[in-house]
Amino acid sequence: MTVCIEQSVHESEVVVETKNHCDTNELVLIGDVVVPDQTVVGGDFDQPEVNAFGQSFRDYDVENERQKQVEEFYRMNHIYQTYDYVKKMREEYKKLDKLEMSIWECCELLNEVVDESDPDLDEPQIEHLLQTAEAIRKDYPDEDWLHLTALIHDLGKVLLLPRFGELPQWAVVGDTHPLGCAFDDSIVHHKYFKENPDMNNPAYQTKNGIYTEGCGLENVMISWGHDDYMYLVAKENGSTLPEAGLFIIRYHSFYPLHRSGAYKHLMNEEDVKNLKWLQIFNKYDLYSKSKSRVDVEKVKPYYLSLINKYFPEKLRW
Structure with a gap:
């Protein structure tokens, strides 16, 4: 006998509406993309208690040399x-005139x-990409777009390399936040905004700032970095990833929003x-970081097949 009910699941203060929640243990979201019930399918993910340095994840107060950096x-x-700096960088990098290459x-x-902004890991970034993708692949085997999103979510960090402009670390990595409105207290090391x-611009010091409530995050200037750059690369090159995948790429470092609930008043219904989806992705992005290595050559054919499915062979960067 199959029993179907309608219910709501509360996760991180976000309500996920379910329809016809039957013995398949699945949540159906708008857009016909099925999200497995994390209490059943996602239970295999072994969330570690400590990071690669033997400390709590995202602990910005512990005293050591890494934390000072x-x-x-x-x-x-x-x-x-600043607002003007981010506007300038978006205009410059949207040209995608650095080089052409594959994903x-x-x-x-x-x-x-x-x-250098990551308090939990000091390994080369490709290790983190594969750890995240493989952890999600294990728990959500049917969501191939999510596996690929995990693999490519940090590719924008190539902005640190000479051929992409060799931007300083502060302009590429780290948590992101809105410009053009008040800086929320939940932003890491908030005290440094005083400089x-x-x-000095009164228009930027209110809750909404230059924006209107519910305007949508796409209309909000978010601090420049690898998130926004990789989003531009994917969007402008005609990626067929679903909007949820592009949203994850663009806002996965927006911790004040998806961990602290700040700036929700600027979101629209699509956000x-x-x-x-971003909150599902986040635990894998954060807690899959470890010293465990992934066999690159073993998993490479699978991810190449996904790249071919969702991206052109060569992209402009």
Whole structure:
């Protein structure tokens, strides 16, 4: 006998509406993309208690050399990421005139990149990409777009390399936040915003700032970095990833939103739907970081097949 009911599942203060929740243990979201019930299917993910350094994840207060480096990163980030700076960077990098290459070629370039803002890992970035993708693939085997999204979500970090402009770390990595409105207290190392030139503009100091409530995140200027750049690359090159995948790429570092619930008043209905997917993705992005290595050659054929499905052979970067 099959029993179907309608119910709501509350996760991280976001309500996920379910329809015909039968013995398939699935949640159906708008857009005909099926999300498995995490309490059943996602239970295999073994969330570690400590990061690669033996400490709590995202602990920005512990005293060690790595944390001092991370704090200095955020000091620079909060001083120099201004509304005008982000506008300029978006206009410059939307040209996609640096070079042409495939997605996998870009993955291999990340062997040269280490994220100085990350308090949990100091391995080359390709390790993190594969760890995240493989963890999601295990728990959500039928959502191939989500596997690929995990693989490519950090590819924008190539902005650190000379051929992409060799931008400073504070302009590429780290948590992101809106410009043009008040800086929320939940932003990591919030104290350093006092030196940001935007603090001198009264129009930017209110909750809504220059925006209107419900305007949609696509209309909000978010601090510049690898998220926005990779979103531009995917969008402008005609990727067929679903909107939820593009949303994850663009806002996965927007921790004030998806971890603290800040700035929700700027979201529209489409953002609310896509945020559900981002919160599913986030635990794998954060907690799959470890010293465990993934056999690249073993998994490479699978990810190449997904790249061919959702992207052109060569992309403009």
